[in-house]
Amino acid sequence: MTSHPDWGIRTKATDAARAFSSQIKDRYILITGVSRTSIGEALALAIAAQGPALLILASRTRSRLDEVAAEIRSIRPATAVMTVQVDLLSQDSVRRAAAQISAAVPRLDVLVNNAGMVTQTRRTSPDGVEAQFATNHLGPFLLTNLLAPKLLAAAGVVAAAADGHGSVASARVVNVSSLGLRLSPVRFHDYNVEGKEVPPEERGPPDDKVPKGFIAASEDGYRGFVAYGQSKTANVLFAVGLTERLKGRGVLAFAVHPGSIWTNLSRDLNDEGYATIASTAKDWKSPDEGASTIVVAAFDPALNEPSGTFLSDCQYFEPPAYATDPEIAEKLWSLSEELVHEKFDPLSKL
Numbered sequence: 001m002t003s004h005p006d007w008g009i010r011t012k013a014t015d016a017a018r019a020f021s022s023q024i025k026d027r028y029i030l031i032t033g034v035s036r037t038s039i040g041e042a043l044a045l046a047i048a049a050q051g052p053a054l055l056i057l058a059s060r061t062r063s064r065l066d067e068v069a070a071e072i073r074s075i076r077p078a079t080a081v082m083t084v085q086v087d088l089l090s091q092d093s094v095r096r097a098a099a100q101i102s103a104a105v106p107r108l109d110v111l112v113n114n115a116g117m118v119t120q121t122r123r124t125s126p127d128g129v130e131a132q133f134a135t136n137h138l139g140p141f142l143l144t145n146l147l148a149p150k151l152l153a154a155a156g157v158v159a160a161a162a163d164g165h166g167s168v169a170s171a172r173v174v175n176v177s178s179l180g181l182r183l184s185p186v187r188f189h190d191y192n193v194e195g196k197e198v199p200p201e202e203r204g205p206p207d208d209k210v211p212k213g214f215i216a217a218s219e220d221g222y223r224g225f226v227a228y229g230q231s232k233t234a235n236v237l238f239a240v241g242l243t244e245r246l247k248g249r250g251v252l253a254f255a256v257h258p259g260s261i262w263t264n265l266s267r268d269l270n271d272e273g274y275a276t277i278a279s280t281a282k283d284w285k286s287p288d289e290g291a292s293t294i295v296v297a298a299f300d301p302a303l304n305e306p307s308g309t310f311l312s313d314c315q316y317f318e319p320p321a322y323a324t325d326p327e328i329a330e331k332l333w334s335l336s337e338e339l340v341h342e343k344f345d346p347l348s349k350l
Helices: 013-019 039-048 062-075 091-104 131-146 148-154 157-163 179-183 224-249 271-280 292-299 326-340
Strands: 028-032 054-059 081-085 110-113 171-176 251-257 310-312
Touching: 013 039, 013 292, 028 039, 039 054, 039 062, 039 292, 054 062, 054 091, 062 081, 081 091, 091 131, 091 148, 110 131, 110 292, 131 148, 131 224, 131 326, 148 171, 148 224, 148 251, 171 224, 171 292, 179 224, 224 251, 224 326, 251 292, 292 310
Parallel strands: 028 054, 028 110, 054 081, 110 171, 171 251, 251 310
Antiparallel strands: none
């Protein structure tokens, strides 16, 4: 159970951050996907008001970063802000950003993997991976693992490792997922969404159970919403796998559904895509309301003893079993290591 079981769909991040001010104060916090009128901006503003040691804002576009950083500095001049340009579609860009962050901070208390994309047009990363899987999952997977030593430092592992004891603090990783995960499990036999045959357990719901717009294919056969659903499932499975590796060392990972919010995430959708979302989504939220569940996942001390991985509307929520199955999480971890050309044992660098 969370600390505030009465919180829900209309809870605002500003109010949630105020309630967890002692958990935010003097923390080093990284948020990706920060731009104006976004969930990332709302989250950054809410956290900035509570005195973090350093607020690190990351985004693909320098001008968008600078706008939000300037806004925070004007409202909260005492809050230290650092900006990092990173394109999660590119593994080279992610590695450069991780090196920059690692050189700048002694530890990282909270990492919010908020950046993402949704598109109905086939795109491929510079590394040859379908763009939504690359941006929404592989980029965060790589960034988080490269920053794992800083997360472990925040959890107190370095100081405790000598005598074999675990840490007393909880560092957190929060992956911003979506209930769009209901559209598809991870398609291990077709992760590039090229229309290859996949076994039953890798298929989404039957076509007649899904609004037509969500299964529509482009002229080249690309099903963009299926690719999006796969990547959002991967966000949850990554949290499961990371927690399994690091929970005994004081690092926990969660995934959240922020709710239905019109943001720049939808900029690549066509008219049919917009119409499908508009006709199926319910209970639209403001960015401030959408960011509240992230605040809970990142700072609620009641989650130090987690009873789940996925949260929605500020409370635990049970997603489809394929999104939380530990064996599938391990399979995804192995595939992800293969695709980023590096194996990760987060404890090996202590």
